[in-house]
Amino acid sequence: MAKTTAKKEKPAYKIQQKRSGRYAVIGKDGKYINGPEKVEILQKEGKIKKLKPKAKAEAEAPAEASTEA
Secondary structure (H helix, E strand, C coil), X not given: CCCXXXXXXXXXXXXXXXXXXXXXXXXCCCCEECCHXXXXXXXXXXXXXXXXXXXXXXXXXXXXXXXXX
């Protein structure tokens, strides 16, 4: 008897790296995926890191010091 192997599930998208270093995500239908969907896919694949927003308290402190001088 021949062994049966499970077929690997193909992703619903293809990721290409551009010459600029950025990534393009192309869906099964051949159309580019943009916006939050693209970011979610790239984060899931480990291509980009999730950015943390800067704390507003740090940004306000230098602005106040310059107005006092």
